[in-house]
Each structure stands twice: as C-alpha cells, then as structure tokens.
Amino acid sequence: MSGFSKPLPYGIYPGERDPFPRNELADAARPRIDAILDAMIEEFYAKIPYAQHLGTAEKVNREYYKRFTIEIILRLRLKRVIDGLTIHYFARTNPPLAKRWCHYTEDEMLHDGLFLADLERVGMSRKEVYETEPLLATKLLQGYFYYGLEHEGVPLASLSSSYFIEYTASRTQEKWLDNIERSVGAGAVKGSRAHVDHDDADGHVGFVWEVLSTFIKTEADVDRIITHLRAVYHLFMMFFVELHGLVIARAAEPFSGTYQTAAECGCALA
Numbered sequence: 305m306s307g308f309s310k311p312l313p314y315g316i317y318p319g320e321r322d323p324f325p326r327n328e329l330a331d332a333a334r335p336r337i338d339a340i341l342d343a344m345i346e347e348f349y350a351k352i353p354y355a356q357h358l359g360t361a362e363k364v365n366r367e368y369y370k371r372f373t374i375e376i377i378l379r380l381r382l383k384r385v386i387d388g389l390t391i392h393y394f395a396r397t398n399p400p401l402a403k404r405w406c407h408y409t410e411d412e413m414l415h416d417g418l419f420l421a422d423l424e425r426v427g428m429s430r431k432e433v434y435e436t437e438p439l440l441a442t443k444l445l446q447g448y449f450y451y452g453l454e455h456e457g458v459p460l461a462s463l464s465s466s467y468f469i470e471y472t473a474s475r476t477q478e479k480w481l482d483n484i485e486r487s488v489g490a491g492a493v494k495g496s497r498a499h500v501d502h503d504d505a506d507g508h509v510g511f512v513w514e515v516l517s518t519f520i521k522t523e524a525d526v527d528r529i530i531t532h533l534r535a536v537y538h539l540f541m542m543f544f545v546e547l548h549g550l551v552i553a554r555a556a557e558p559f560s561g562t563y564q565t566a567a568e569c570g571c572a573l574a
Contacts, residue, residue, distance in 0.1 A: 324514045324515075324517070324518065327517050327518075327520060329520055329521070329522070329523070329526070330517035330520040330526075331517075333520060333526045333529075334513060334517075336526075337526075337529065337530065337533070338471065340530060340533065341468065341471050341472060341475075341533065342475070344472070344533075344537045345472055345475055345476065348537075348541065348544075351541075352541055352544045352545060352548075353544075353545065353548045353552070353553075354368065354544070354547075354548045354552055355544060358372065358480045358483060358484060359476070359479045359480045359483050360483060361483065361487065362487070363487055364483065364484055364487040364488055365551065365552065366426065366488060367551050368547065368548075368551045368552060369484060369488060369492065370423060370426065370428060371547060371550065371551050372547060373419050373422060373423055373496070374423065374428075374433055374436050375438065375439060375442060375543065375547070376416075376419050377416040377419045377420055377423075377433060377434075378436065378438045378442060379438075379442055379445070380412065380415055380416040380419070381416055382438070382442070382446045383412075383446075383449075383462075384409065384412070384413050386446070386449045386450075386453075386459070386462045387405070387408075387409040387412070387413075387462075388409070389453055389459065390405055390409075390459040390462060390463070391405050391406055391409060393453070393458065393459050398518070401515065401518065404511075404515070405515065408508070408511065408512070408515075411502070411503075411506060411508075415499050415502075417495070418495030418496065418498050418499045419495050419496060419499070420433055420495070421494065421495040422491065422492050422493060422494060422495040422496055425489075425491035425492060425494070426488065426489075426491070426492050439543060439546045439547070439550070440542070440546060441539050441540070441542040441543035441546055442543060444539055444542070445465070445536070445539045445540075445543075448461055448535060448536070448539065449461050449462040449465065452532075458519070460516075460519055460528065460529065460532060461532045461535070461536075463512070463515060463516050463519070464516065464529050464532035464533050464536060465532070465536045466512045466515075466516075467509075467512045467513055467516050467533075468533050468536045468537065468540075470503065470508045470509045470512050471509055473500065473503070474503075474504065474509050477496075477500050478500065481493045481496055481497050481500065484496075485497075516529065
C-alpha cells in the first residue's frame with residue numbers, strides 16, 4: 305500500500321486502520337486463481353465462435369464491434385447500482401474499505417461515457433445506444449450479483465466479477481484495441497483505450513484483489529471465490545455466443561432464431 309507521502313485514493317491516511325492486513329492464505333491463493341483465469345482466456349479463444357475476431361481479424365466487423373461496445377456500456381450502467389450496494393455493505397461492516405470502494409466506484413461510475421464517445425465517432429447516437437435492450441447474459445449476470453447480495457448476504461459474487469473483468473481485460477484488451485484501431489480507426493477506441501490506460505495506471509487489478517482477499521479466511525473461502533469466477537466466466541461466454549448469434553449467425557441466416565448457450569459450445573461451468 306502507498307504511504308502517507310503519496311496520498312493516492314487507495315492509500316492509507318493518518319488515523320485510519322489498514323483495511324488490507326497481511327493475508328498469507330490469500331497471497332498463496334492468488335497465483336492459483338490467476339492461473340485459472342489464464343486458462344479461461346485460452347479456452348475462450350479456443351471454443352467460442354468469433355472469440356479472436358476483435359483481436360486478430362484483418363477487417364473487423366463493424367456491427368459486431370458496435371454491439372460489443374454497447375453491451376459494455378449497458379453493463380457499466382447496471383453495475384454501478386451493484387457497486388452502490390457494495391458500498392452500503394462495507395459501510396456497515398468495514399468503513400475504511402467502504403471509503404476505498406467509493407473511490408473505485410467513482411473511477412468507474414461514468415466510464416460508460418468513454419465508450420459512448422467511441423460509438424458516436426462511428427455514427428451511433430446516444431439515444432440509439434441507451435435504448436438498446438441488454439442481452440440475456442447481461443441480465444443474468446446482474447441477477448447473479450443480486451442473488452449473492454440478497455441470499456448469501458455478501459457482495460462476493462460481484463467482487464469476484466470485478467476481479468475477473470479487471471484481470472482478463474489487462475491480459476486481452478490492448479491487443480483487441482490495437483486491432484480495432486487499425487481496422488476501424490483510432491476514433492473507435494479512443495475512449496476504450498483511455499479506460500484501459502486509467503485502470504492500469506491506478507492499479508485496479510491489484511486493488512480489487514486486495515478487496516477480494518478480505519473475504520479469504522479459509523480454503524473454503526478460496527473455493528467459493530473460484531466458484532463465483534467460474535459462474536461469471538460462464539455468463540460472459542454466454543454473452544459472446546449471444547453476440548455471435550445476434551450479429552454474425554443471424555446475418556448469414558436471418559430467420560434461424562437459433563442461439564447456443566455457452567455450455568453447448570463446450571464451456572462447462574466446472
């Protein structure tokens with residue numbers, strides 16, 4: 305953590321207790337969890353249709369890129385409500401941690417505007433974007449977060465998802481953005497790149513891990529986080545399958561109405 309001489313949002317200030325005390329069990333679990341996430345990325349590229357398109361296609365499908373970006377915007381808008389509930393949870397159980405999650409939420413709160421600006425630069429309107437109905441996978445993902453808060457009593461599902469997104473984005477998005485910029489134009493990723501660069505500069509991967517690690521007291525807690533990560537992974541695979549069906553498969557066969565689930569593509573939850 306940063307010292308008093310470097311007052312970053314996630315630092316410790318005079319009179320505050322450290323919300324991230326040393327946790328050897330969490331330290332030992334992180335390489336295992338990161339390896340699982342790396343394996344998920346490899347499986348995603350191997351099994352999901354069009355998975356490598358944004359990162360490798362010579363000519364990026366503009367409709368696929370636009371619908372992909374719209375869903376990022378919709379997820380961000382839905383997730384900020386969950387983050388508000390997470391702050392409420394920490395305000396009751398760990399106020400110093402609530403303060404830090406407030407800073408993180410402040411960072412992320414209006415980043416949908418960065419992605420919206422990219423879409424406006426390729427001809428979409430704000431009205432068109434915000435009137436788009438979220439895909440089923442996105443609705444189910446939000447429902448999974450609410451289930452955790454309501455029935456498990458803790459925001460562990462949503463925090464696990466935050467780590468999943470921050471970690472996998474740090475491993476994939478630079479390549480994707482470079483390729484989209486080459487194919488579609490620099491304006492199409494200006495906001496997206498600003499988002500990724502900001503997250504990297506602020507150390508979001510490490511910060512979210514520190515928050516997640518406060519829930520690790522036993523090996524069973526580690527297993528619980530892995531279970532959440534696998535569920536979130538499954539729902540993101542479902543999103544990409546839906547996206548492919550909506551934009552690519554339907555364009556080729558517009559009246560098929562056929563949608564595969566992530567499980568049907570071979571991406572098992574276990």
